[in-house]
Structures are given as structure tokens and as C-alpha cells.
Amino acid sequence: MNNRLIILAAVVVGALYVFFSSIFVVNEREQAIVLRFGAIEAVHTEPGLYFKVPTDIVDTVQIIEDRLLRYDIANMTLQVSGGKFYEVDAFLTYRITNPRLFRERAQGQLVVAEQRIGTRFDAALRQVYGVREFDAALSEERGEMMREARDLIRPDMAELGIEIVDVRILRTDLTQQVSSQTFDRMRAERLAEAALLRARGQEQAQSLRAIAERQAVEIVAAARRDSEILRGEGEAERSAIFAAAYNNDPEFFEFYRSMQSYRLALGAQTGTTMVLTPDSEFFRYFGSGTQGGIGSPSAGIQAATPAPQPPATAEVAPDVAPEAVPAPAPAP
Template sequence: MSNRLFIIGGVLVAALYVLFSSIYVVNEREQAIVLRFGQITDVRTEPGLYFKIPTDIVDSVQIIEDRLLRQDIADMTVQVSGGAFYEVDAFLTYKIVDPVLFRQRALGQLSVAQDRIATRFDAALRQVYGLREFNAALSEQRPQMMTEARDLIRPEMAALGIEIVDVRILRTDLADEVSERTYERMRAERLAEAALLRARGQEQAQSLRAIAERQAVEIVAAATRDAEIIRGTGDADRNRIFASAYGQDAEFFEFYRSMESYRTALGNTGTTMVLSPDSAFFRYFGSDGEIPAASTSFATPLPQQSAPQTPSTSSDEPALDGLGIEETVAPTMTLDDGSELQPTVGTEAPPPAEETAPASSQ
């Protein structure tokens, strides 16, 4: 009885082994190749449940990927035609479209295909970058470069039963030493531009400062000139008035000048003078305070003279600085009551004193 049970159990196990070894499943992400004694007898590309000769001795099944696969390259150093170096990150996507050819050329091993794809991808990128200048990878030529790299890889990969779907360049950066040199060059350019702008600003500032200083000198000179003219006009008027007034009575003029000299010389100045009592300086000093008798003979009054006029400064010619600043006219001053004080041009001499009858001598 026990021997029969062992036999029945062995038959069941053998039947199960034969059943399961004859069944294989292909899902939607895979494709299968059926090999009989190493020769390809069938290819299954549709998902489903399939049967083969039981056991793997006669028929064997190799599963091959049917998905879109990806191959990455990171931190790859490439050289452009100008001699500069880039750090590039890129990837490509591919798909196994011919499993029979893939089995024959790459033994159906994905690792073998990946090694060949990486080698060819590296060479294609170097070739594409090597044909361009420094700034091409950073310009609108980038899509064209990706297309060229894909087309360079496709023929060789098609011989493996692989289709290159797309190539993408993720990052294109300058190498560290090139980036540093580029930064220093850009920094030098910006510094030179800044120095040029500062030099132009200083040039304009000096020009404006020179014009302003020149205008200030001209204004001060014109004001000084007008002040001297006004002062000279005033002095001339004063002297003319004094001369006209004092010319009426020379004796009184001498008396007045003597009193002024006494006030000036004999004031509290600490000055010691040694003079003879008969000196002409003391002519009126000992007169007991008597004022000299008024003169009865008056000199002819001085004729009235017109005051000197300020020269005209109007001119149709522009100022020397080219800004159209004209010469300064005589200044005026507005008083608190609103009236304007203008420089004195001339003052009329007082009318001569009326002649009186000479006093009778006693």
C-alpha cells in the first residue's frame, strides 16, 4: 500500500513538472524567443499564455524587454572646435524591435547592448560637439545637435535589432577651468566698461566744473567791475559836490579842514607832536573860539559835470563759454518797502548862493 502511494505521488509530481515546464507567460512589457537546441523556432511578441515542449532540455524560452529603455551619460567632458571643454549630461531612449537579430548579435543580453550603446553614444556626442564653436551648444543649434547625434547612432544600433527613439542633452556646462577663465574674462570686460563709463563721467564733470568756475569768475569780475564803477561814480559825485560847496567860500573851507585835522590829530590816539606855536597848523587853535567872518566874495561855482556812465555791456556775440551768458548789468537792490535801490549815476550840484551886499567895514 505504501509503495503504491509513493508511485502515485511520483507520477503526480512528474505530471505537474511536465505541465508547468510546457507553459510560459509573456506579459505586455516583454517579448519571448523560443529556442530548440539553441535554434530559434518561435518568437512571441503579443502578451498571453503559450505552450512549448516540456522541460528546458528541448525547448527553452528567453525573455527580452519590449519597453522603452534609457541609457544615461553623466559628467562627460567634450571638446568643441575652439578648444574649450564642456561638461555634458545626456541620455537616449531605445527599444528592441527585432528580438531575433538582438539574440543573434547581442546574445539577447541587455548588458551587452548597453555597453555598445554607451560607447557609440559617447563617440556621437564628441563628434557633434567637435564640429561646432564654443557657443553653439548654448544656442538654438541644440535641437539640431540632438538630432545629429541620434542619426549617428541609429545605423549601428539597427544592426543589433535596436531602434534609437530619441537623444536628449540635459546639461551643457563649461568645465571648471574654462568656466573660471570665462568668468575672469567677463569680469575684466565689465571692469573695463565700468572704467570707461567712470572716465566719461569724470570728463563731463570736469568740463561742467570748468564751465561753472569760468562763469563764476566772469560773474565776479563783472560784479567787481560794476562795483568799482559805481564806487568811482559816487566818489566823483562826492568830490564834485564838495568842490562846488567849498568853492563858494575858501576861508570857511580852510577853517573846516583845520577843525577836521584837530579832531584827527589831537584825539585820544596817544600820538605826541612837537610843533612851534607859530605853526600854520595852530592858525585857528588860539582864536578864542571865534569863527572867521563870512566871506563876501564868492568864487564862481564850478560848472555842473555829468557823471561817467557805465559802459554798455549788451552784445550780440555769445559768451566765450558758448552757453549764451551775457555780461552782467549794474546790480539793483530791493528794499524792505518794495522800492528798488539803483546805483547812483550822477548828482546835481547845489545852486550857487545868492550874492549879498558886502558888509560895511567898521
């Protein structure tokens, strides 16, 4: 009885082992290749439960990725048609679409496939950048460059059972040397432009300054002209007033002018000495017994005949010349 149970248990265990070793599961992210003695027996690309010969000596299963995979290139130095260099970061996405071909050409190994992908991706980027100018990757041509690189890689990768889905350029920068040269060139261009603008500004400033100075000269000349005209009109009006006053009473006007001359000549203490004779015209209104003199009867003063006296001296202001003082009328 015990032997039967042992045998039954062994049979059950053996059956379970054979059953579980003969099935395998393929999920939605995978593909499976069934190999019989190393040769491809079947390829399963749809997810599900599958069966094989229940031993690893006869049938083996190789799982192949069915996901979208990515390959990156970083800090790649590329030369453009102008001779300058870029540092480029880029990546591509790919999918294994033919597991059988992938097994035959790349032994079913991603490492082997990515070596081929890296070599072809590098050559495609160099070819795309090499036929374009320096600023093409920084312009709207960038999208066309990525599509062109993808199309260059696709034929070779299709031979491995791989489809290149997309190519993307992440970064395109100048190298340090080219960046310094470009910065120096841009700086020189900006300095030249600034010097040109400064020169134009100085030219305009000088033009405006010359116009302003000319206008100032014209304004000052016009003001001086108007002032001279007004001064001449004033002098004319002043002379007319003096002439009218003199014509109204010439004798009084001469007397008034003589009094002013006496006040200026005799009243100022300037230390200047002027020697005149008593019968000088300057003393015409100092005579006695004559009409119009200070001692005349018309003035109500009885004056005796003056005795002979020495020539009189008088202090005269330095700003009044003797010939500018009106001479008094001679005494009778």
C-alpha cells in the first residue's frame, strides 16, 4: 500500500513537472522564439499561453522585447560644412518587429544590435550635419534633419529585424573653442555697430548744435538790431524834448545848464584845480549890474563895482571838461 502511494505520488509529481515545463507565457511586452536543438521552431508575437516539448534539451524559449526601446548618444562632436564643430546629444527609438530575423542576424541579443545601431546612428548624424551650414541645427531645419537621419538608418536596421521609429536631437551646442571664437566675433560686431551708432549720434548732435548756435546768433543779432532801433528812437525823442524845451525859453535853459555846470564843477571835492579869469564865459551869471546876472537890479540886489581881483580858482569835477561847461555871458 505504501509502495503504491509512493509510486502514485512520483507519477503525479512527474506529470506536474512535465506539464509545467511544457508551458510558457508571453505577455504584451514580449515576443517568444521557440528553439529546437538551436534552430528556430516557432515565433510567438501575440501575448498568451503556449506549449513546447517539456525539456530544455529539446526545446528552449528565448524572450524578445516587444517594447519601444531607446538608444542614446551624448556629447558627440560633429563638423558642419563651414568647418565649425557642434556638440550634439541625440537619441533614437526602435522596436524589434521581426524576431526571427533578429535572432538570425543579431543572435537575439540587444547588445549586438545596439552596437550596429550606434555605428549607423553616428554615421547618419555626421552625414546630416556635414552637408549643412553652421546655424541649420538651430533653425527650423532641425525637424527635417531628424527625419533625414531616421531615414538613413532604417534600411540597415531593417536587415536586423528592427524598425527605427524616431530620431530626436536633444542638444546642439558649440564646442568651447568655437563658442569662444563666436563670442569674440559677435562682440566685435556689436562693438562696431555701437561705434557706428555713436558716430551717427555725434554727427546728429553736431548738426543740431550748429543749428542751435546759428539760431542763437540770429536771435541775438535780431535783439541787438531791435535794441539799437529802440535806442535810436529814444535818443531822437530825447533830443526832440530838449530842443522843444530850449525853444520855449532859451535864456532860462542856458541859465539852468550853467547852474548844473557850477554844481558839478565847483561842488565836487575831487582835488582837481582849474584856473580861470573873472571875465571868463564860465562866470557869465556871476557878473553884477548886468541884466541876467546875480547882482543885477532885476534880481533885487545892489552890487558895487567890483574891485580888481586876482584870477579865481575853482575845484572842477574830473568828469566835466571846461569846454563842456557853457560859458556865461560877458559882463557889460
